[in-house]
Each structure stands twice: as structure tokens, then as C-alpha cells.
Amino acid sequence: MDDIRILEPEGLDALIAALHERGYRVVGPTVRGDAIVTGDIYAASDLPQGVGDTQQAGAYRLRRRDDDAYFGFADPAQSTKPVFFPAEEVVWRGRRDEGHFTVERDAPKDQAVALLGVRSCDLRAVQIHDAVLADRPFHDAHYVARRDGTFTVAVACGEPATTCFCASMGTGPRPAATNEQTGEPAYDLLLTEVMAPEHRFVLEVGTERGREVADAFDTTRAGQEAQQEAIAVSDAAAARQTRGINTDTIHDVLRASAESPRWDDVASRCLACTNCTLVCPTCFCTTIQDTSDLAGDNAERHRVWDSCFSESFSYIHGGPLRGDVKARYRQWITHKLSSWQDQFGMLGCVGCGRCIAWCPVGIDITEEAAALGRMATAAGAAS
Structure with a gap:
């Protein structure tokens, strides 16, 4: 979809507000304790602005960046997996009353989720879970209920950790526009944070639903030059990755x-x-x-x-x-x-x-x- 725009950093609040106004529960990266985790996002101030991370074999640390990047880290300590596939959930409840036993199946809340700032590797992981848990004849009903109606605002990665190797796996740092299994759009909106010569976001629209949301706040129309600038950020991130797996062998x-x-x-x-x-x-x-x-x-x-x-x-x-x-x-x-x-x-x-x-x-x-x-x-x- 050839719709490329520029979003100023202060426009993140308007994007988050537009998602809330449409009834979404917005989840994304936020600092909790000494880690970046996936949690509820109510405003841009909830994002890890100015926070980076250092990840090595057996080590994870947060660090203060020398700029105000909102997504200047590699990936959260935990992925978006618990949003749709929680670590613990009730499957059913049973009660015995006067000789009778009744069973009530537990049902997830029906509020749709908006993923904000999901990295390409984690977005690909969600697609894998879709194939495993939702697209087979016997699907996971709880997963499907939580996943239904998800709005995705992906963020192309510009700051890989030394442990990252998504480039070799073909899963990042820039997300593919379509799901390779289904051929459907992989995201509704894609953001790439550009820090120089000035701090801004290149916003790329992936779906009509994404266009409707993007039209709700102020952006500036841009063209292929801005998209190439965004691609250069991801290409530089891929070039800095030193680990890899030979997927051919x-x-x-x-x-x-x-x-x-x-x-x-x-x-x-x-x-x-x-x-x-x-x-x-x-x-x-x-x-x-x-x-x-x-x-x-x-x-x-x-x-x-x-x-x-x-x-x-x-x-x-x-x-x-x-x-x-x-x-x-x-x-x-x-x-x-x-x-x-x-x-x-x-x-x-x-x-x-x-x-x-x-x-x-x-x-x-x-x-x-x-x-x-x-x-x-x-x-x-x-x-």
C-alpha cells in the first residue's frame, strides 16, 4: 500500500489516543523495574523514551541513551506472547451443589488489542502462533478470542542487541508487509524511528483500517525517499548483527x-x-x-x-x-x-x-x- 507519511514524535500521543477511542486496549513496551516489558500503554510517556538496553550471553541491562528515542532498544525482555497466550489461565470452573456438578468454561475478555511498537521478530512469532494455535482444524479457542480484531502498529528495529540474529532467519529487522503463510497484510501501520538529521517517524500504512486510524491525527505526506530512509535504518541494523544461523542447512x-x-x-x-x-x-x-x-x-x-x-x-x-x-x-x-x-x-x-x-x-x-x-x-x- 503506497501511503507513506511523517509523524512527529509528539504525534505518538494522538496515535495512542486514536486507538483508545476506537475501543482498543493498547499494549506495548514500557519500563518496569530493571527491564523493558510489554504492558498497557495510555500515553507516550509510558514508552521507554531515552532508554536503551545491553544484551549479551547471560546478561541483560538497561542503559540511559543520549537521545530521546522512544524505541531505542533491541526488544523487550518478554515478547507479546503473554498478551494472547498467558502464562496461566482458567480453562473451566466446576461447582458441586446438592448432588449436581456444573461446569462453566472461562471466556477471555472481548476487548480487542492494539499492539504498539511490536518488533519484526515478535510480529513473526505471533504469525507462527496463528498457524499453530488458530489455523489448524482444532484451534485454541482462548487464543483465537484474544487474537481476534488485533490492530498492529509495528516498529522497524534500528538498535539490535549483540544477541540478535533475526536477519539470518529472515524475520527482521524490518517486518515483511505480508504474512508469508496467509498472504494477508502483516501490520496495519509500520513506524520507523529516524533520529537524524531530526527526530521523526516514517509511518507506512499497511491496511485500510490503518489508513482510517492514521487519518485521525496530524501527519505529513511523504514519498519513496522517506521510505528509503526508513529501509536504510533497518538495513544498518541488520548489518550490525554478528550472530546467525544457516537456515539452508x-x-x-x-x-x-x-x-x-x-x-x-x-x-x-x-x-x-x-x-x-x-x-x-x-x-x-x-x-x-x-x-x-x-x-x-x-x-x-x-x-x-x-x-x-x-x-x-x-x-x-x-x-x-x-x-x-x-x-x-x-x-x-x-x-x-x-x-x-x-x-x-x-x-x-x-x-x-x-x-x-x-x-x-x-x-x-x-x-x-x-x-x-x-x-x-x-x-x-x-x-
Whole structure:
């Protein structure tokens, strides 16, 4: 859609107000404690203006920038995943009364969400969840209810962390205009924050719904020159990324590496703490917890996030299928970068780098993938 405009920084308040006026719950990046997290946004002052982040293997820190950038950080500590797929939710409630037992299914609130400032990697993760949780014959009703009617204001990334590798995964730093699975528009509006020669946003309209919202506040019409300026910001961010995964070979590398000695090496370092899966924007494993009151008259079934790094996750017929850390790490990375593609026609990793930053011992998925590739190549040459 060839509709490009300039939005001045003070216009962010008008954009947020326009979304609220249309009944959306606006969620986006905000500072909470010592991290940037996804939370409710009521005004531009809720955004992390002037705040950047430093992310390295096993380390995450906020820092004060020397400018007033609103989106001058790599990505929030947690993605938008909990917005549509919360860490814990009630599936149903049951009550026993005078010999009868009634069950009431829990229903999410029906207020539509506007994602503000969602990064390309996290937007791609939402699209992956759409394919996994919403577009199959047996869909996740709670996810679909929360996801329905979402308005998306994406922000192209200009400040990658050292842990980012979205460029190699084809998931950023600039979001694709269309969802590669469905062909539908990927966002309603796209913002690119440009800091020089003056602070402003290049706004690109992705849908008619986005155009209607953009018409509600003051912008200046622009052309292809402004769009090229925006693309240059993302291109520079991609050029600064130093990590990557070879997506052309990793699927087959992992299929050939089931007995690789590398698994013993990584298992000697991995704590099986589940951090990587809890911050991953695409992981969707869950378990069920049933609770009741002391009288036994009221019961609830909760769905909570689980992790394939947990020994109990694969517990079946008296024991776990993956009883050691080696097997659990192998399951995780093989699913992300190989069998996920077999299941869903795409990779399950978007290159956000959170699993690297939030791993207490700094295990790096890109290095593990590269090491497995080198060992597979060497084994092939030897044979």
C-alpha cells in the first residue's frame, strides 16, 4: 500500500489516543523495574523514551541513551506472547451443589488489542502462533478470542542487541508487509524511528483500517525517499548483527546429529532451568493443573506454561521419555530448527536472541547450531 507519511514524535500521543477511542486496549513496551516489558500503554510517556538496553550471553541491562528515542532498544525482555497466550489461565470452573456438578468454561475478555511498537521478530512469532494455535482444524479457542480484531502498529528495529540474529532467519529487522503463510497484510501501520538529521517517524500504512486510524491525527505526506530512509535504518541494523544461523542447512544438520557428541558438551553446561523456553516468543508447551477448595465443592482447571526442559514434561507410563539434560536440549533445538519445519512448514525460531541473553550460563543457540554443522560436515568427510 503506497501511503507513506511523517509523524512527529509528539504525534505518538494522538496515535495512542486514536486507538483508545476506537475501543482498543493498547499494549506495548514500557519500563518496569530493571527491564523493558510489554504492558498497557495510555500515553507516550509510558514508552521507554531515552532508554536503551545491553544484551549479551547471560546478561541483560538497561542503559540511559543520549537521545530521546522512544524505541531505542533491541526488544523487550518478554515478547507479546503473554498478551494472547498467558502464562496461566482458567480453562473451566466446576461447582458441586446438592448432588449436581456444573461446569462453566472461562471466556477471555472481548476487548480487542492494539499492539504498539511490536518488533519484526515478535510480529513473526505471533504469525507462527496463528498457524499453530488458530489455523489448524482444532484451534485454541482462548487464543483465537484474544487474537481476534488485533490492530498492529509495528516498529522497524534500528538498535539490535549483540544477541540478535533475526536477519539470518529472515524475520527482521524490518517486518515483511505480508504474512508469508496467509498472504494477508502483516501490520496495519509500520513506524520507523529516524533520529537524524531530526527526530521523526516514517509511518507506512499497511491496511485500510490503518489508513482510517492514521487519518485521525496530524501527519505529513511523504514519498519513496522517506521510505528509503526508513529501509536504510533497518538495513544498518541488520548489518550490525554478528550472530546467525544457516537456515539452508540447519534442518538437515539436526536430522543427522541425533548421536552427536556435542549434546554431551552442551548438557554439561545447561542447567535445565527452562529460562530459554519461558522467554521464547514461539514456545507453546503447556500442562494442566487442577485445584479444588477444602470442602471439595469448587474446582478449577488451569492451563499453565510448561517446558520441554522439565523432566516431568515427558513423563509417561511410569517415567520420563527424556530423562537427562542432553536429551531435553536436543529435543528443544531440534524442534525449533528442524522438526517444527516438518510440522508447520516454517522454523520455530525468529532470531530474537532472548534465549541467549536469559540463559544463566550463556548458552548460545547460534553457536550450538554452528558447532553441530561443523561436526556433521567433518563426520561426512570422514565417511
